[in-house]
Amino acid sequence: MRVASAVSLVLLFSVAAAAADLKIKVVDPQSAAVAGAQVSLVRATEKIPATQMTSAEGMAVLHVSGTGPYQVKILAPGFAVETVEVPSQAETFTVTLHLATAAETVVVSATRTPVADEAAGADVDSLSGAELTTMQPVAANDAVRFLPGAVVNTAGQHGGLSSLFVRGGNSNYNKVLVDGVSVTEAGGTIDFGTLSLAQADRLEFLRGAQSTLYGSDAMSSVVQVWTHTGSTRIPELQFGADAGNYGTESGYASLAGARGRFDYNVFGHQFNTSGSDPNDDYSNSLEGMNAGFAPSEQVSLRLRVRHDNSVTGAPGAWNFNGNNVFNEFGTTYVLSPDLGGRARQNNFLASLDLAVKTGPNWMQHFTGFEFNLKTTNLDTGVSPENTPYGTINTPFEALVNINRAGFDYQGDYLERSWAQTTVGYEFEDENGSVNDPIPALYASYGQGLRLNEAAYVQQALTLDRLNVIAGVRFVHNTTFGNVGVPRVALGFQALRGGHIFSGTRFNGSFATGIKEPRFEETFVSSQYQLPNPNLKAERNRALEAGFQQNLLSRFVLVANYFNNLFHDQIEFETINPTTFQGQYENLEKSLAHGAEVGLQSRITQRLSWNASYTYTSTQILQAPAGSFPPYAQGDPLLRRPRHSATTLLSYLASRWGGTLGGSFVGPRPDSDFDGFNINHTPGYFLLDLGGWYKVNSHITIYANAENVLDHFYEEVTGYPSLRANFRAGMRFRIGGE
Known part of the structure; x- marks a missing residue:
């Protein structure tokens, strides 16, 4: 009986040692927490990586079994793809993200999930929250006009009716979403001159016909x-x-x-x-x-x-x-x-x-x-x-x-x-x-x-x-x-x-x-x-x-x-x-x-x-x-x-x-x-x-x-x-x- 109990304890401790929580904290270059980053645990022995999204405090908890070392891949919109080795004994690990060229930056709009721009299969440019804060645009037209392929026509001054033309399309051929919700009229009409970007954390500009993922109005771009x-x-x-x-x-x-x-x-x-x-x-x-x-x-x-x-x-x-x-x-x-x-x-x-x-x-x-x-x-x-x-x-x-x-x-x-x-x-x-x-x-x-x-x-x-x-x-x-x-x-x-x-x-x-x-x-x-x-x-x-x-x-x-x-x-x-x-x-x-x-x-x-x-x-x-x-x-x-x-x-x-x-x-x-x-x-x-x-x-x-x-x-x-x-x-x- 004592032998059986001892064996049970050994097995229990072995399982506990083999299964643990790995906490990954993701921060930007200024050490601020990054929310909504996709964190994947990649190991050669497993074909399917375990994934988790970071919380508002930048934390992701991955349940791991076996021993390390582990490789963690992070896809955070606006940053470069980050792949790091995590020591086998680590329980909490902090990853600092880096910036990259636009073609190497993680975007969301192209596939509706985080993906490196170079593998997105579409042309995406973006403005970060830090850039928008520095630019202080009165409305979206004052920011989008500096992105590749965007032609902005505003009828007059601030508040004037403002349209966006992309790749020759009409001004109502653009799907515009704020926090995932379309803000255009039925049929695509929108005034970019009154679309405020106050408190905007990020803006992405996706060019090309994108109605497969975004439906009506995405004829020439998605903002x-x-x-x-x-x-x-x-x-x-x-x-x-x-x-x-x-x-x-x-x-x-x-x-x-x-x-x-x-x-x-x-x-x-x-x-x-x-x-x-x-x-x-x-x-x-x-x-x-x-x-x-x-x-x-x-x-x-x-x-x-x-x-x-x-x-x-x-x-x-x-x-x-x-x-x-x-x-x-x-x-x-x-x-x-x-x-x-x-x-x-x-x-x-x-x-x-x-x-x-x-x-x-x-x-x-x-x-x-x-x-x-x-x-x-x-x-x-x-x-x-x-x-x-x-x-x-x-x-x-x-x-x-x-x-x-x-x-x-x-x-x-x-x-x-x-x-x-x-x-x-x-x-x-x-x-x-x-x-x-x-x-x-x-x-x-x-x-x-x-x-x-x-x-x-x-x-x-x-x-x-x-x-x-x-x-x-x-x-x-x-x-x-x-x-x-x-x-x-x-x-x-x-x-x-x-x-x-x-x-x-x-x-x-x-x-x-x-x-x-x-x-x-x-x-x-x-x-x-x-x-x-x-x-x-x-x-x-x-x-x-x-x-x-x-x-x-x-x-x-x-x-x-x-x-x-x-x-x-x-x-x-x-x-x-x-x-x-x-x-x-x-x-x-x-x-x-x-x-x-x-x-x-x-x-x-x-x-x-x-x-x-x-x-x-x-x-x-x-x-x-x-x-x-x-x-x-x-x-x-x-x-x-x-x-x-x-x-x-x-x-x-x-x-x-x-x-x-x-x-x-x-x-x-x-x-x-x-x-x-x-x-x-x-x-x-x-x-x-x-x-x-x-x-x-x-x-x-x-x-x-x-x-x-x-x-x-x-x-x-x-x-x-x-x-x-x-x-x-x-x-x-x-x-x-």
């Missing part, structure tokens, strides 16, 4: 923004304010932290400016919360809430390429800003995400969400405008109320160290109204409901030098029915080693994109418009091919060719020439192709420099009968330049940091639409500066300057942009670690 997560055990209170010329002032406050199973970040931000021209003021207020609770290592819950409200003046088009006086047919026209135009926007976003880890290699996310958008555009008619087409003095009011609510499921299964499967299901209720009650003669009304479903699957394989990513989405949309959306991407590493040429990779992809019709196109009716519930989805057949060349382990040369064939594009067609009544139809087809060339460099851990050039050629291949320039067959697509370039220099240290961003946009076709025969907008070069200095651990001073060369330029013809402007301020920090 994702994530809100900062609290990570300090001691609560951290931050607040600050700044001011500048043109009556500009802003302020913010946040309270964030993490303790045990809880983390939180509650914040608010206010921005006001008068602008440089009459009726060009802008005001934006943002409040939000990001809170998490992890009842166990396998289950976590996260609630995100965000409310944004903005009001801006709408002076209209009045100064065309520096000129507001025109002589047409012997008559002189003097244009001035519209003093009665106003635009208001109010939106609310909420999401609740449940993450469940079932087994060592299966992660599931269940997300419920709601997004509500209300916009009001009005004009009191106090500023009549004389044009060759007559005097325009018609008060109007346009009201849009869009609500999106639904449920998303995503499951990620890591079946082998070289294979991962992602599956998903989405249900979305889109409902809303689009009403233009004033003026009564042209009044239009529309109200609609769509119940949409989609399921997708993606398989990612890494086979020695070859990367394969293949997926397909099946969509059921109330308006356009059932559609399949495939995508395949291949990458091959032709050269691995070498001192000068330290890596050569070729890549290519075939993809399709879809975009649902806007509510205005499907449901609205008026004296001059009939609704069309039978519209098809707009589509994109996208091809791309390119290569990456690493140089001296510090530089990466990236070059890509893209070819987009957009078809079933929706345009308005008059069907009764007597009553001028018409409706929207799938009538247009267009082509956009070109090349992107970029140089990425991580000169030191603190200093990075990226530069890019994009050539884009566009043409309308098919247009509605009777179309006139600039919308006729054979015309180039409006507001898309042939030549554009960007550069971004960042220095981020512990005591001080700075950014220098440059954006060149060449001449592009445009129109005044008022009969003044203006058909283009000149090119321009924009240079922005930002910097900060930490006086001590509690006080930081900062300053930002936009258009420091003080150039007159217009991104949209008729709408002068802001001349040289600056802001300076201080931020304070109490608590934290």
Whole structure:
């Protein structure tokens, strides 16, 4: 009996010694905790690595059996892939992440899971939270414009309607998500000029047709923004304010932290400016919360809430390429800003995400969400405008109320160290109204409901030098029915080693994109418009091919060719020439192709420099009968330049940091639409500066300057942009670690 007991004790202690918890803490170069990093335990004896995500405090607990040593691989968005050896006797081990070139940085948007950019099968660029804090962008347009391949067109100054054009696609061909929730109207319309990036922890810009993973609207790009997560055990209170010329002032406050199973970040931000021209003021207020609770290592819950409200003046088009006086047919026209135009926007976003880890290699996310958008555009008619087409003095009011609510499921299964499967299901209720009650003669009304479903699957394989990513989405949309959306991407590493040429990779992809019709196109009716519930989805057949060349382990040369064939594009067609009544139809087809060339460099851990050039050629291949320039067959697509370039220099240290961003946009076709025969907008070069200095651990001073060369330029013809402007301020920090 005693012998049996002794044997049992020996076995018990042996099992206890063989099975233990390995705690990995992940921190950034400034020793701050990194949340949401994927930590994998890799051993030669096991084909399937055990994985875990780090908590808000940067901690991941892995259950290990047997003896070490262990190899731990960490994929943290915004950092280089980190692989370290952990001693066999270690119970707690800290891993410090490092920065790398953009091509070697971990991203999420390309596959919806953390992956090294070079194996992502798509072109992704990003801005870190530190870069965004240094740049201090008023809105998303002020940050995205410095990323490769992005062409931003803002109608005027801060708060003006701002659009993004990528690879020749329309401005509503971009899927925009904040904390995983789409913030576009049904049909892809979004104003980047009012999308605040306050408290943004990271921004990723994914180019190409991405509807396989992201559904409708992801025809030419995806823009994702994530809100900062609290990570300090001691609560951290931050607040600050700044001011500048043109009556500009802003302020913010946040309270964030993490303790045990809880983390939180509650914040608010206010921005006001008068602008440089009459009726060009802008005001934006943002409040939000990001809170998490992890009842166990396998289950976590996260609630995100965000409310944004903005009001801006709408002076209209009045100064065309520096000129507001025109002589047409012997008559002189003097244009001035519209003093009665106003635009208001109010939106609310909420999401609740449940993450469940079932087994060592299966992660599931269940997300419920709601997004509500209300916009009001009005004009009191106090500023009549004389044009060759007559005097325009018609008060109007346009009201849009869009609500999106639904449920998303995503499951990620890591079946082998070289294979991962992602599956998903989405249900979305889109409902809303689009009403233009004033003026009564042209009044239009529309109200609609769509119940949409989609399921997708993606398989990612890494086979020695070859990367394969293949997926397909099946969509059921109330308006356009059932559609399949495939995508395949291949990458091959032709050269691995070498001192000068330290890596050569070729890549290519075939993809399709879809975009649902806007509510205005499907449901609205008026004296001059009939609704069309039978519209098809707009589509994109996208091809791309390119290569990456690493140089001296510090530089990466990236070059890509893209070819987009957009078809079933929706345009308005008059069907009764007597009553001028018409409706929207799938009538247009267009082509956009070109090349992107970029140089990425991580000169030191603190200093990075990226530069890019994009050539884009566009043409309308098919247009509605009777179309006139600039919308006729054979015309180039409006507001898309042939030549554009960007550069971004960042220095981020512990005591001080700075950014220098440059954006060149060449001449592009445009129109005044008022009969003044203006058909283009000149090119321009924009240079922005930002910097900060930490006086001590509690006080930081900062300053930002936009258009420091003080150039007159217009991104949209008729709408002068802001001349040289600056802001300076201080931020304070109490608590934290």
